Amino acid sequence: MQIFKTPHFDFLRWRWFAIGLSWVIIIAGLVAIKTKGLPLGVEFSGGTVVIVQFDQQPPDSSVIRNALERSMPGEGQNAVIQRYGPEAARQYMIRVPDVGEEAGAELSQKAEKVVDALKKANVGSFKPAGTEIVGPAVGQDLRRKGILATVLSLVGILLYIAFRFQFSFAVGAVVATVHDLLVTFAFLAFFRYDLSLNVIAAILTVTGYSTNDTIVIFDRVRENIRGMRRDNLYDIVNKSVNQTMGRTVITAGTALLSALALFLFGGEVLHGFAFTMIVGIVTGTYSSVFIAAAIAVIWQTRARRMGKMSAQSPATSAPSNTRKPGRRRAS
Amino acid sequence: MKKNIRWKLLTSLAVFVIFFAVGVYPILAQRYHLPLPSWLAAKQLKLGLDLKGGVHLVLRVETDEALKIHTTTTSEQLREALRTAGISVGSIKVASPTSFHVEGVPQDKDAAFTRIADDQTTTEYDRNTGVGGTYDFTMKPNVALTMREQAVTQARETIDRRVNELGVAEPNISLYGQSNNEILVQLPGVTDVARAKEIIRNTAILELKIVEAGPAGTQEQLLQGYGGKVPDDMEVIQGSAAAGDTSFYLVRKAAAVTGQDLRNAKATIDENNRPAVGFSLTNEGARKFGKATGENIGRLLAIVLDHRVSSAARIESKINDEGRITGSFTTQQVTDMSLILRTGALPASLTYLQQHEIGASLGADSIRSGVTASLVGLLLVVGFMLIYYKLSGVNAVVALVFNLVILLGLMAYIGATMTLPGIAGFVLTMGIGVDSNVLIFGRIKEELAAQRGVRQAINAGFSRVFLTLLDTHVASLISAAFLFQFGTGPIRGFAMTLVIGLISNLFTSTFVSKTLFEAVLGQRQTAALSI
Numbered sequence: 080m081q082i083f084k085t086p087h088f089d090f091l092r093w094r095w096f097a098i099g100l101s102w103v104i105i106i107a108g109l110v111a112i113k114t115k116g117l118p119l120g121v122e123f124s125g126g127t128v129v130i131v132q133f134d135q136q137p138p139d140s141s142v143i144r145n146a147l148e149r150s151m152p153g154e155g156q157n158a159v160i161q162r163y164g165p166e167a168a169r170q171y172m173i174r175v176p177d178v179g180e181e182a183g184a185e186l187s188q189k190a191e192k193v194v195d196a197l198k199k200a201n202v203g204s205f206k207p208a209g210t211e212i213v214g215p216a217v218g219q220d221l222r223r224k225g226i227l228a229t230v231l232s233l234v235g236i237l238l239y240i241a242f243r244f245q246f247s248f249a250v251g252a253v254v255a256t257v258h259d260l261l262v263t264f265a266f267l268a269f270f271r272y273d274l275s276l277n278v279i280a281a282i283l284t285v286t287g288y289s290t291n292d293t294i295v296i297f298d299r300v301r302e303n304i305r306g307m308r309r310d311n312l313y314d315i316v317n318k319s320v321n322q323t324m325g326r327t328v329i330t331a332g333t334a335l336l337s338a339l340a341l342f343l344f345g346g347e348v349l350h351g352f353a354f355t356m357i358v359g360i361v362t363g364t365y366s367s368v369f370i371a372a373a374i375a376v377i378w379q380t381r382a383r384r385m386g387k388m389s390a391q392s393p394a395t396s397a398p399s400n401t402r403k404p405g406r407r408r409a410s
Numbered sequence: 411m412k413k414n415i416r417w418k419l420l421t422s423l424a425v426f427v428i429f430f431a432v433g434v435y436p437i438l439a440q441r442y443h444l445p446l447p448s449w450l451a452a453k454q455l456k457l458g459l460d461l462k463g464g465v466h467l468v469l470r471v472e473t474d475e476a477l478k479i480h481t482t483t484t485s486e487q488l489r490e491a492l493r494t495a496g497i498s499v500g501s502i503k504v505a506s507p508t509s510f511h512v513e514g515v516p517q518d519k520d521a522a523f524t525r526i527a528d529d530q531t532t533t534e535y536d537r538n539t540g541v542g543g544t545y546d547f548t549m550k551p552n553v554a555l556t557m558r559e560q561a562v563t564q565a566r567e568t569i570d571r572r573v574n575e576l577g578v579a580e581p582n583i584s585l586y587g588q589s590n591n592e593i594l595v596q597l598p599g600v601t602d603v604a605r606a607k608e609i610i611r612n613t614a615i616l617e618l619k620i621v622e623a624g625p626a627g628t629q630e631q632l633l634q635g636y637g638g639k640v641p642d643d644m645e646v647i648q649g650s651a652a653a654g655d656t657s658f659y660l661v662r663k664a665a666a667v668t669g670q671d672l673r674n675a676k677a678t679i680d681e682n683n684r685p686a687v688g689f690s691l692t693n694e695g696a697r698k699f700g701k702a703t704g705e706n707i708g709r710l711l712a713i714v715l716d717h718r719v720s721s722a723a724r725i726e727s728k729i730n731d732e733g734r735i736t737g738s739f740t741t742q743q744v745t746d747m748s749l750i751l752r753t754g755a756l757p758a759s760l761t762y763l764q765q766h767e768i769g770a771s772l773g774a775d776s777i778r779s780g781v782t783a784s785l786v787g788l789l790l791v792v793g794f795m796l797i798y799y800k801l802s803g804v805n806a807v808v809a810l811v812f813n814l815v816i817l818l819g820l821m822a823y824i825g826a827t828m829t830l831p832g833i834a835g836f837v838l839t840m841g842i843g844v845d846s847n848v849l850i851f852g853r854i855k856e857e858l859a860a861q862r863g864v865r866q867a868i869n870a871g872f873s874r875v876f877l878t879l880l881d882t883h884v885a886s887l888i889s890a891a892f893l894f895q896f897g898t899g900p901i902r903g904f905a906m907t908l909v910i911g912l913i914s915n916l917f918t919s920t921f922v923s924k925t926l927f928e929a930v931l932g933q934r935q936t937a938a939l940s941i
Binding site: 130132164168186187206207208209210211212213214216217220224225227228229231232235236239240243276277279280283284286287288290291294295298299302322323325326329330332333334335336337338339340341343344345346348349352353356 | 468764776786831840845848878881900901
């Protein structure tokens with residue numbers, strides 16, 4: 080059984096179209112983030128989350144909201160109240176934006192107030208199944224660390240690829256990875272998933288996955304450059320993408336299968352994580368085929384043209400031949 | 411050649427058996443009540459708080475307080491030394507946690523003052539001379555840094571002792587984050603979170619002080635005999651509301667003994683059968699206490715806990731090494747207080763920054779869904795590999811199972827913690843890990859298409875892909891390493907799973923998988939490959 084009998088698509092022909100499509104998604108995502116904001120998980124925003132489990136069929140969320148509003152005026156309206164886990168678990172997640180005084184034992188004050196409010200309102204017998212309380216200082220600290228970890232891991236990958244391959248490849252790989260990050264953020268904004276620690280973990284995993292995908296193609300390019308010195312980079316890259324296509328699709332397939340298993344069966348806690356993984360695997364695969372390779376070719380062609388322009392007299396314009404970027408060995 | 415394969419097979423098998431015994435067998439044994447030797451049980455895979463249930467607390471040590479106490483003590487010592495030398499100065503005030511300010515040093519005593527001040531402070535404080543007989547003393551930065559570190563270490567050790575006394579199984583108390591003053595406390599299975607938090611953060615600074623005047627209802631009444639002013643070497647302390655006492659006491663600043671002189675503290679009852687805390691003192695403490703009580707028979711002795719008088723009793727005779735704290739306490743209060751005293755004082759107060767409580771039922775839910783997702787993921791990936799690669803798919807599946815067994819075994823062996831994100835990492839290791847096999851098989855197919863023999867195709871497939879595999883694995887390791895750096899608790903578990911999964915994947919997809927090919931094809935020289 081074979082899905083692809085080494086296809087012969089001209090992938091690079093679609094490079095400008097692909098780059099355009101990516102920009103559309105990214106800009107739409109940025110607009111969504113700008114206008115509606117990216118919902119932050121409680122670890123990052125700070126606040127109080129209480130998960131309650133009802134002994135019998137739980138009341139409607141509006142009943143809970145009213146109960147909160149009665150005891151904590153103003154806060155019931157702003158609370159996020161959601162079913163948590165499967166229907167049969169009879170659980171609700173209640174999230175209020177702030178915590179008690181950060182000083183001392185008062186941290187859990189808000190959580191106790193929420194539980195008291197529900198008890199007072201007589202919404203049915205329940206017990207708190209879990210709480211998560213994050214003071215504002217922690218949230219800020221985590222935000223900073225999350226950004227730092229993402230940036231550092233990108234720089235690390237850039238350096239490694241630049242060391243193992245050549246610089247234009249590293250640029251291609253990192254542009255593709257940044258692209259995947261932005262697209263993933265866009266989808267998080269479209270589907271309103273909270274940006275939580277787990278989601279950040281998934282994003283960093285996607286970074287690794289997407290780079291993997293890119294490296295496999297680049298590796299083939301490097302190998303083909305040795306064997307096909309006569310051909311230009313455009314053709315070599317195209318051939319390499321085609322040769323690795325079967326692997327690319329199958330790997331994306333198995334990775335998607337496992338991410339899908341997590342999304343469907345992994346439970347409430349892993350929902351955002353699995354969603355991010357699914358988006359990341361799809362965009363990571365797409366970007367290594369259409370973005371990473373294309374950027375490497377574009378970058379090298381430009382770089383060569385710049386080189387020629389400075390080597391020759393600046394007045395003579397270099398022939399614009401993206402299709403035939405010289406024959407220098409690329410490795 | 412054949413011998414070579416036999417060795418490789420044996421190595422693979424040995425690796426499998428060892429990691430299976432460490433990582434998988436204990437889980438099966440527990441589930442199906444099989445015999446489990448204790449040396450294996452000791453190495454079991456630990457479950458994280460998010461799976462087991464419990465509470466996760468992050469707290470900050472207010473190190474400024476520890477510095478302020480030290481600065482205050484130093485300035486008091488300087489005051490005492492100046493008084494002894496007969497130099498009277500305008501005022502000595504603590505300006506910040508790390509500095510104090512002296513005013514009104516008489517001009518003719520300037521030389522004597524600096525000599526005494528240097529004597530008292532020069533190792534720890536820098537002295538700056540201002541105009542008109544004023545001086546600023548500032549703690550040296552390296553001294554302050556060391557003191558902060560000590561405060562955090564001491565706090566961590568104290569919390570550690572308290573948590574152990576609480577009887578929590580497998581707690582985790584460690585430094586947290588990069589700010590160097592935060593402590594992570596993980597208490598699995600604890601349900602009375604409020605009590606645990608209270609016990610942990612109680613500073614428990616115990617001082618026994620001689621009462622000069624009081625108790626009095628108001629501060630004015632108390633100071634009547636002193637012209638309304640608190641003498642320099644004394645201070646006013648209020649009674650403890652918890653012990654039902656709101657009156658004021660005028661006590662000596664210098665304590666007769668402190669919590670550091672305690673040898674033990676335990677719950678007991680007083681002469682009225684009320685719960686009380688009995689304590690005993692160390693030899694040095696008993697000597698100091700005996701001297702102080704012997705000189706002050708007939709006076710009141712105040713037991714001051716966290717700057718509140720919790721009880722005051724008349725000194726009937728010289729007391730050497732034992733005492734009792736009484737008041738209207740409940741049994742629980744007395745138990746907790748003696749626990750706290752026994753485990754020592756905190757150097758500074760603690761502030762809770764974060765609290766995450768996972769009920770046992772939520773943890774059980776997470777385990778259930780994590781295991782379901784793992785099994786479904788495994789079935790999907792295995793099914794796909796078998797259908798797509800036929801018999802060679804079996805090879806890939808064997809390699810995959812090897813990979814998972816090594817992953818579990820290594821995690822158990824190094825004492826890593828399995829968290830829910832860790833399970834996610836486990837599932838992803840399956841889905842993404844087969845990529846190595848896919849790459850190799852794809853290459854073998856290409857080589858076969860290029861009319862090579864089966865054996866050459868397999869050899870070429872493995873050797874040509876190896877560099878690619880190395881590159882992809884290193885790149886993934888880079889991002890996993892940063893994830894590990896950034897994360898805490900559950901996320902760390904995830905990063906750990908990824909890292910170990912990547913390393914064991916490199917081994918299984920190259921060594922184990924190739925050995926299997928060689929072993930199976932060894933007998934049939936030119937058989938066509940089912941791939």
